[in-house]
Amino acid sequence: MEMLDRYLHSVEFWLPKAQRKDIIAELSEDLRSEIDENEAKLGRKLNEDELVAILRKRGNPVLVASRYSPSRPLIGPALAPLYWFVMKLVLLWVLVPTYVLVVAPILVLKSSHPVIALIDALWTFLTSAAISAGIITLVFAVLDRRSVQDPRFTQWDPRRLPRVRAAKRYDQPTPRYVAISEMVMALIVSLLFVMLFQTSFELNGVRFSLAPIFRMLYWPTLLVMISGIPVGAVSLLRPSAVRLRSAIRLAANLTTLALVGILLSWGSWVEIAAPMFRAADVAEAEKWTNFGVWLTLLVIAIVVTCESIADIRRLIGPVGQSSGLSGPAGGLSYDPRK
Amino acid sequence: MNEDLFENLRLELRRGCLTVAVLGQLREEHYGYTLRKAMSDRGLSIDEGTLYPLLRRLESQGLLVSEWREEDKRNKRFYRLSTYGAEILQRLIQEWQGLNLSLDRILQAQLAERG
Numbered sequence: 001m002e003m004l005d006r007y008l009h010s011v012e013f014w015l016p017k018a019q020r021k022d023i024i025a026e027l028s029e030d031l032r033s034e035i036d037e038n039e040a041k042l043g044r045k046l047n048e049d050e051l052v053a054i055l056r057k058r059g060n061p062v063l064v065a066s067r068y069s070p071s072r073p074l075i076g077p078a079l080a081p082l083y084w085f086v087m088k089l090v091l092l093w094v095l096v097p098t099y100v101l102v103v104a105p106i107l108v109l110k111s112s113h114p115v116i117a118l119i120d121a122l123w124t125f126l127t128s129a130a131i132s133a134g135i136i137t138l139v140f141a142v143l144d145r146r147s148v149q150d151p152r153f154t155q156w157d158p159r160r161l162p163r164v165r166a167a168k169r170y171d172q173p174t175p176r177y178v179a180i181s182e183m184v185m186a187l188i189v190s191l192l193f194v195m196l197f198q199t200s201f202e203l204n205g206v207r208f209s210l211a212p213i214f215r216m217l218y219w220p221t222l223l224v225m226i227s228g229i230p231v232g233a234v235s236l237l238r239p240s241a242v243r244l245r246s247a248i249r250l251a252a253n254l255t256t257l258a259l260v261g262i263l264l265s266w267g268s269w270v271e272i273a274a275p276m277f278r279a280a281d282v283a284e285a286e287k288w289t290n291f292g293v294w295l296t297l298l299v300i301a302i303v304v305t306c307e308s309i310a311d312i313r314r315l316i317g318p319v320g321q322s323s324g325l326s327g328p329a330g331g332l333s334y335d336p337r338k
Numbered sequence: 339m340n341e342d343l344f345e346n347l348r349l350e351l352r353r354g355c356l357t358v359a360v361l362g363q364l365r366e367e368h369y370g371y372t373l374r375k376a377m378s379d380r381g382l383s384i385d386e387g388t389l390y391p392l393l394r395r396l397e398s399q400g401l402l403v404s405e406w407r408e409e410d411k412r413n414k415r416f417y418r419l420s421t422y423g424a425e426i427l428q429r430l431i432q433e434w435q436g437l438n439l440s441l442d443r444i445l446q447a448q449l450a451e452r453g
Contacts, residue, residue, distance in 0.1 A: 019394075023394075026415050029369070
């Protein structure tokens with residue numbers, strides 16, 4: 001029944017998220033009933049070709065899923081799921097990161113008026129988003145008018161559907177080696193921080209001075225670094241205490257976010273003094289160094305926010321929650337009441 | 339092209355009829371698979387790709403009610419007509435009978451003219 005799981009998984013991918021579980025449960029049950037009936041008639045299990053025939057008769061997973069989507073006049077139901085998938089992919093996963101991480105920082109750095117540069121970046125982003133959305137819609141509208149005859153929708157083979165990946169569990173106990181390495185790493189990083197931290201240092205005659213805010217945030221930063229030790233200890237001593245582990249890490253991540261926020265509000269983090277170089281070159285080096293710090297802080301903020309969201313999901317989600325189709329019954333026993 | 343046109347018109351013709359048929363069949367409780375079988379046994383086949391989205395839509399419109407229950411060690415979603423659905427079905431049947439009568443008259447008259 002692995003092929004059946006793969007079929008259901010492929011349909012599930014294209015379904016509206018809110019109804020996904022319910023629809024798959026019903027579709028799974030319907031397919032099961034048909035298979036059972038055929039097996040009872042034949043007095044034996046269905047072979048692969050017979051199962052393929054049933055699935056092919058049901059239709060391509062994209063088309064099956066499309067029948068559950070609200071119809072849109074410009075893009076028909078057959079292509080609507082793919083259309084929204086591509087739209088989200090381009091706008092959320094390509095344009096937004098490109099503008100946040102590359103375009104906006106460059107415009108801000110090049111401009112003497114950061115606020116105007118930010119407005120400029122926002123305007124450019126909106127224009128690009130509108131143009132991208134327009135092109136995607138146009139392409140799909142054209143495709144939609146040709147897709148009815150597209151052989152990919154009629155001559156597909158269930159044997160070539162992608163494999164079902166292992167379900168991602170939010171309450172998986174942490175392996176012992178991960179817990180130990182977490183504690184060791186936290187210890188090493190904390191010790192290095194205590195031993196090496198200084199607000200001013202010299203490198204090849206160039207003096208780098210950190211802003212006073214770093215000294216003010218010394219103890220909270222050390223606390224965050226040390227927090228890896230209790231997180232690892234909880235995982236090691238009580239592997240099933242997933243929520244306790246998440247709670248400690250969430251507290252540490254929220255503290256990190258607050259620290260990053262304070263640092264970002266400071267504006268300038270490093271001062272460079274190099275008497276042997278031209279003042280203009282030193283100023284340029286200082287500007288790019290600070291840009292590097294700003295970018296690093298931004299990346300930390302994004303990573304920590306993502307981790308915090310995952311931890312909040314672990315904390316508020318039901319114990320035993322998992323996503324995906326895999327399960328003790330091979331993904332065929334759905335209970336939407338749960 | 340003619341076949342496409344015919345197919346589109348046929349689907350349009352069937353669409354409304356299927357809704358009445360499903361509502362009518364669900365005066366008795368069924369889950370999806372037995373509903374399809376029952377309709378097919380009475381000469382009206384409906385593929386699952388049409389049936390399940392239709393059931394979902396009719397339920398969201400308040401014409402059907404559904405319930406997940408275990409039967410033969412498997413969870414199944416049972417549908418039946420709601421009170422509101424029964425009222426609507428009654429009116430649809432009257433409409434259908436009126437249409438059927440009118441169509442009969444029109445088509446019979448044409449046949450008589452030709453004959």
